[in-house]
Amino acid sequence: MSQVKVLLAMTGLDPNNKRIRLLARTIKETSGIEVHYSGMYKSLEDNAAEAVRLQVDMVGLSIYTGLHLTVFPDMRRALDAAGGADIVLFGEGLIPAQDAEALVGSGAADAIFPSTAPIKSIIEWILHRPG
Amino acid sequence: MEELGKRALTGDIRAVSRLIRNIEDQVPNTHEAIKHIFPFTGRAHVVGITGAPGAGKSTLTDQLICSIRAQNKTVGVMAVDPSSPFTGGALLGDRIRMLRHADDPGVFVRSLATRGAMGGLSKAVGDGIHVLDVMGKDVIIVETVGVGQQEVDIINHAHTVLVVLVPGMGDEVQAIKAGLMEVADIFIINKADREGARKLYKETLSMMDMGKFPSGWRPPIVMVESNLEPHTFAKSVDELYEKINEHYVFLKEHNLLQERAQLKVQTEINDALRSAILEPVLSRLVESGEFDQMVQKLMKKETDPYTLADEVAAKYLIK
Numbered sequence: 001m002s003q004v005k006v007l008l009a010m011t012g013l014d015p016n017n018k019r020i021r022l023l024a025r026t027i028k029e030t031s032g033i034e035v036h037y038s039g040m041y042k043s044l045e046d047n048a049a050e051a052v053r054l055q056v057d058m059v060g061l062s063i064y065t066g067l068h069l070t071v072f073p074d075m076r077r078a079l080d081a082a083g084g085a086d087i088v089l090f091g092e093g094l095i096p097a098q099d100a101e102a103l104v105g106s107g108a109a110d111a112i113f114p115s116t117a118p119i120k121s122i123i124e125w126i127l128h129r130p131g
Numbered sequence: 132m133e134e135l136g137k138r139a140l141t142g143d144i145r146a147v148s149r150l151i152r153n154i155e156d157q158v159p160n161t162h163e164a165i166k167h168i169f170p171f172t173g174r175a176h177v178v179g180i181t182g183a184p185g186a187g188k189s190t191l192t193d194q195l196i197c198s199i200r201a202q203n204k205t206v207g208v209m210a211v212d213p214s215s216p217f218t219g220g221a222l223l224g225d226r227i228r229m230l231r232h233a234d235d236p237g238v239f240v241r242s243l244a245t246r247g248a249m250g251g252l253s254k255a256v257g258d259g260i261h262v263l264d265v266m267g268k269d270v271i272i273v274e275t276v277g278v279g280q281q282e283v284d285i286i287n288h289a290h291t292v293l294v295v296l297v298p299g300m301g302d303e304v305q306a307i308k309a310g311l312m313e314v315a316d317i318f319i320i321n322k323a324d325r326e327g328a329r330k331l332y333k334e335t336l337s338m339m340d341m342g343k344f345p346s347g348w349r350p351p352i353v354m355v356e357s358n359l360e361p362h363t364f365a366k367s368v369d370e371l372y373e374k375i376n377e378h379y380v381f382l383k384e385h386n387l388l389q390e391r392a393q394l395k396v397q398t399e400i401n402d403a404l405r406s407a408i409l410e411p412v413l414s415r416l417v418e419s420g421e422f423d424q425m426v427q428k429l430m431k432k433e434t435d436p437y438t439l440a441d442e443v444a445a446k447y448l449i450k
Contacts, residue, residue, distance in 0.1 A: 002158070003155075003156065005152075024222050024224075025222060027223060028222040029217075029218060030218060030220070031218055032218050032220050034214070034244050035221065036222075036228065036242060037222065037224045037225045038224075038230065040404070046230060046234075050230070052144070052145060052148060053144065053239070053240075053241060054152070054241070054242065055148045055151075081382045084146050099216060114161050131439070
């Protein structure tokens with residue numbers, strides 16, 4: 001019985017953890033997904049190592065600092081370097097639509113949801129994950 | 132799969148991680164890898180930590196890692212969190228308290244969800260211990276989910292069981308009900324700077340006076356004060372680690388380690404028989420629709436569960 005496993009992560013000095021905690025709880029309580037939350041102020045490398053240790057299917061990065069254009073490519077590289085090239089990366093946060101499009105277009109992320117996206121739609125996307 | 136077992140033996144982090152995930156998911160053929168590593172198991176000292184939710188198990192584990200590393204020993208940790216009984220989903224965050232060891236190659240921490248298993252552990256813990264053992268970890272800490280009552284499976288897997296109590300939770304009575312008193316090798320009174328700690332100490336002590344200790348080991352009570360005073364906290368946990376070592380030495384000197392190991396082996400063969408014998412029969416009954424038919428028959432009171440079970444046994448068991 002394979003269960004979808006996701007690591008929800010934050011990085012840098014981003015203090016906005018309300019949404020990611022709501023996301024984690026809602027996912028747990030409404031779907032059969034196993035969510036791991038690694039907490040605030042963690043480096044990308046720590047999160048990548050944790051993702052590989054847990055052998056998660058996906059990493060969800062929540063970011064509200066406006067640094068998404070550099071953080072997502074860096075996260076992707078950190079995952080690849082840690083041996084997690086097969087791990088799907090999605091994002092969530094205060095991210096303008098054109099930035100989200102550019103990040104997905106360049107392959108830095110597999111999907112990016114605005115902070116206003118219904119959590120239900122994120123869960124749906126996780127369950128019908130690519131790859 | 133055997134290849135994965137071989138790589139796990141060399142301590143390859145990715146192989147170990149993949150193997151534990153496969154064990155969790157019950158991926159077919161994972162048993163092949165376990166078969167390969169089983170002969171090399173039994174080297175590590177397995178320490179279990181159990182206690183009520185919020186008792187401070189993760190925080191203690193985190194500090195215990197420091198005490199163990201200070202003696203140049205390597206540590207593997209499995210931290211178990213509950214899965215939702217309704218959705219099967221789970222939210223795991225124990226690691227938030229332990230990420231400071233993320234850069235240390237001598238430490239491997241892994242969170243697991245219970246996935247419907249009762250008893251305070253995940254089904255994957257038994258084999259998970261083997262994997263961490265063969266990857267060369269000297270000490271393996273298993274942190275159970277916050278126990279309520281009757282969740283003491285840890286005794287079947289650990290050599291040394293720590294029971295964490297905190298003042299002000301009516302713990303002493305709860306702990307007796309949970310059967311925690313019988314499984315404890317060491318009691319920890321955590322947050323011992325709180326009001327009621329001395330009372331809890333006294334009560335635990337007097338309760339132990341009523342107990343019998345056939346092995347000759349009387350569980351010590353270790354007081355650990357709040358981690359808001361990092362220095363005294365670290366010192367208390369160092370003392371705790373000394374007690375843990377004393378217990379291990381005691382087990383060895385009195386040939387009791389074998390007894391603990393036997394408990395684990397018994398649990399394992401029980402589980403293995405169940406998955407080799409009962410589960411295939413059950414899944415065949417479900418697939419063929421026989422299971423539903425049996426349920427319907429029972430609903431109409433045409434027969435009873437024991438007659439049906441006898442019929443199934445007669446069909447599948449070769450006597």
